[in-house]
Amino acid sequence: MAMVRTPLMFGRLPLGGRRLLFALALTGICLAFAFPVLWLILTSLRPESGVYYVHRGTEFTLASFAEVLQDDRLLQAFFNSALISTLATIFSLLVTVSSGYMLSRFRGPAAQTWFGTIYVFRCVPYISWVLPLYFVAQSWGIYDTYIGLLLPHIAVHICFFSWLMKGFFDGIDPSMEHAALIDGCTRWGAFIRVALPSAIPAISALAVLCWLFTWNEFLFALILTGNKVPVITVVMAQFVTEMGLRWNLMAATAVMALVPAFLLALFGQKYVIRGLRI
Amino acid sequence: MAAIVLEKLNKHYGSLHHAVKDVDLTIADKEFVALVGPSGCGKSTTLRMIAGLEDISSGEIRIGDRVVNHLPPRDRDIAMVFQNYALYQHMSVYDNLAFGLRNKKMPESEIKAAIDRATEMLGLHELLKRKPRQLSGGQQQRVALGRCIVRNPLVFLFDEPLSNLDAKLRAQMRIEIKRLHAQLPTTSVFVTHDQVEAMTLGDRVVVMKDGRVQQAGTPLSVYGHPVNKFVAGFIGAPAMNFLDVTIAKEGDTVVAQSPAVKLAVSEASSRALEAYKGRRVIMGLRPEHLALGDGVLSRSFAAKVEVVEQLGSEILLETRVGDARVTAARVPPETVVAAGDQVRLSVQPGRLHFFDPETENVITG
Numbered sequence: 192m193a194m195v196r197t198p199l200m201f202g203r204l205p206l207g208g209r210r211l212l213f214a215l216a217l218t219g220i221c222l223a224f225a226f227p228v229l230w231l232i233l234t235s236l237r238p239e240s241g242v243y244y245v246h247r248g249t250e251f252t253l254a255s256f257a258e259v260l261q262d263d264r265l266l267q268a269f270f271n272s273a274l275i276s277t278l279a280t281i282f283s284l285l286v287t288v289s290s291g292y293m294l295s296r297f298r299g300p301a302a303q304t305w306f307g308t309i310y311v312f313r314c315v316p317y318i319s320w321v322l323p324l325y326f327v328a329q330s331w332g333i334y335d336t337y338i339g340l341l342l343p344h345i346a347v348h349i350c351f352f353s354w355l356m357k358g359f360f361d362g363i364d365p366s367m368e369h370a371a372l373i374d375g376c377t378r379w380g381a382f383i384r385v386a387l388p389s390a391i392p393a394i395s396a397l398a399v400l401c402w403l404f405t406w407n408e409f410l411f412a413l414i415l416t417g418n419k420v421p422v423i424t425v426v427m428a429q430f431v432t433e434m435g436l437r438w439n440l441m442a443a444t445a446v447m448a449l450v451p452a453f454l455l456a457l458f459g460q461k462y463v464i465r466g467l468r469i
Numbered sequence: 470m471a472a473i474v475l476e477k478l479n480k481h482y483g484s485l486h487h488a489v490k491d492v493d494l495t496i497a498d499k500e501f502v503a504l505v506g507p508s509g510c511g512k513s514t515t516l517r518m519i520a521g522l523e524d525i526s527s528g529e530i531r532i533g534d535r536v537v538n539h540l541p542p543r544d545r546d547i548a549m550v551f552q553n554y555a556l557y558q559h560m561s562v563y564d565n566l567a568f569g570l571r572n573k574k575m576p577e578s579e580i581k582a583a584i585d586r587a588t589e590m591l592g593l594h595e596l597l598k599r600k601p602r603q604l605s606g607g608q609q610q611r612v613a614l615g616r617c618i619v620r621n622p623l624v625f626l627f628d629e630p631l632s633n634l635d636a637k638l639r640a641q642m643r644i645e646i647k648r649l650h651a652q653l654p655t656t657s658v659f660v661t662h663d664q665v666e667a668m669t670l671g672d673r674v675v676v677m678k679d680g681r682v683q684q685a686g687t688p689l690s691v692y693g694h695p696v697n698k699f700v701a702g703f704i705g706a707p708a709m710n711f712l713d714v715t716i717a718k719e720g721d722t723v724v725a726q727s728p729a730v731k732l733a734v735s736e737a738s739s740r741a742l743e744a745y746k747g748r749r750v751i752m753g754l755r756p757e758h759l760a761l762g763d764g765v766l767s768r769s770f771a772a773k774v775e776v777v778e779q780l781g782s783e784i785l786l787e788t789r790v791g792d793a794r795v796t797a798a799r800v801p802p803e804t805v806v807a808a809g810d811q812v813r814l815s816v817q818p819g820r821l822h823f824f825d826p827e828t829e830n831v832i833t834g
Binding site: 364366367369370371372373374375376377385388389391 | 520521522541542543545547548549551552553555556557558559568569572573616620
């Protein structure tokens with residue numbers, strides 16, 4: 192056993208003790224992450240008077256959920272968020288996948304320029320895009336429309352996720368595509384018929400990430416939409432009213448907003464993990 | 470069926486790297502040519518230029534009577550086997566085999582017939598429904614061979630197809646490829662860094678180094694008459710021994726001598742070495758041409774055994790001769806010899822090779 196390397200800290204402990212400590216550490220980390228979510232769920236189940244005493248009262252109610260579900264604007268926000276997330280995912284993947292492939296397989300001025308462009312955009316702080324985007328959206332007359340929110344999201348996805356996609360394609364052996372070229376495919380055909388199907392795990396992973404990114408996004412939505420296109424993250428924040436903070440309603444909305452993201456992460460995680468492993 | 474002609478073929482990567490230099494090579498119809506050399510010698514690049522996967526910097530490639538310089542790979546009517554098999558991972562074995570034929574818009578019934586023939590030849594019947602990742606390396610490479618066969622192309626190209634297989638499987642696949650070429654005589658180019666593969670498979674062996682063809686010839690001529698020190702050292706296992714010697718004349722005989730060695734030279738070599746009298750040359754001795762035992766004094770020299778490698782079928786002796794290392798092979802396995810022993814190694818004068826120390830080219834008359 193002398194050759195087995197163990198972390199110095201636990202090195203002297205017997206194997207069972209090391210396992211126990213490891214399990215405790217993991218549990219601690221999980222709790223640290225889960226605690227705010229648990230608190231949120233608890234808050235959403237408390238009556239309005241109890242939100243500041245979540246840790247004390249024993250009174251629980253679903254009234255907050257019932258109240259927010261009466262709100263048409265909230266339901267519309269759910270629908271809008273889902274629609275925009277889905278559309279942004281589809282359209283950005285169309286570009287991201289082919290741009291990642293180009294970055295991975297091609298050299299030359301076109302690829303280099305593209306590489307440089309998305310590199311620069313990635314380096315620009317996210318928040319500094321918002322104000323110019325607002326003015327552009329105003330002058331193009333797309334402020335507070337689907338398209339006005341979709342376009343920036345697609346642009347951000349392309350800049351952020353082309354890199355990931357490049358990494359995935361770097362991991363796929365190009366000789367398969369070379370075999371396809373010899374077997375009668377054009378360059379484009381080899382991409383569509385051979386490279387793309389092998390990248391499906393990666394593309395699924397990316398789809399999950401894209402969807403969640405847009406679903407959770409707040410800043411663009413806040414600045415680029417008004418009353419006509421409410422989205423869930425913005426609506427959630429609007430429970431700050433002149434009557435005070437409606438914490439219970441905000442928590443109930445947040446819990447509902449968590450559900451699709453949670454489900455997607457739950458069922459999508461195997462694709463994400465498989466995709467990232469390529 | 471088609472010959473391949475390479476004329477003044479060059480490949481530059483940027484301005485710094487000149488990967489393939491003025492390669493001239495004619496591969497006859499139905500010939501099996503093995504391109505061999507150390508890694509980075511340009512053999513794979515040459516193959517990929519024939520395939521159309523790399524652009525040509527200058528020169529010309531003809532397949533049959535067509536110049537294919539600017540034809541995309543799909544129009545060259547070639548098939549290629551890759552080192553890592555390059556099977557389409559998301560398709561079944563059957564679909565892998567059918568892929569190229571479907572691209573040619575061949576009717577499914579004919580495709581099936583072609584695949585039946587190929588699977589018969591390669592014993593792939595049970596594997597047709599499986600996905601590539603469910604196959605072993607050897608099976609995958611057989612499918613890759615099948616994918617080439619069904620296409621019935623003008624040319625087969627092999628890019629180190631056996632390198633990922635273990636030693637035993639490699640030997641099997643070598644025989645399989647050889648049998649296949651006998652059954653379906655098709656012009657073939659086989660790239661490998663393994664000289665044993667090159668020697669056993671090739672009708673002709675082309676040795677490359679630093680982007681240049683060093684020598685092209687039958688396996689026997691490349692082995693027996695290497696044109697330079699590199700080819701001599703590269704072809705043959707264990708590798709040829711090299712000793713620095715001086716050429717001198719003793720009476721009527723020409724001898725090659727160093728402080729530790731003094732060997733009479735054959736008549737043919739004597740004539741070739743005429744101009745080198747009194748000068749230093751490099752002498753090459755193949756380990757398998759050295760025999761243990763006294764023999765005639767003028768054909769043998771003393772050596773001190775350093776390492777004894779018993780292979781069962783023979784013994785390899787690692788010896789020291791003066792300050793040079795000399796390997797001897799084909800020593801009978803029952804010979805009693807131990808490290809530290811003084812032995813005499815003898816060699817037939819006709820088996821000696823001489824190389825110019827500056828150009829490293831073989832010295833011939």
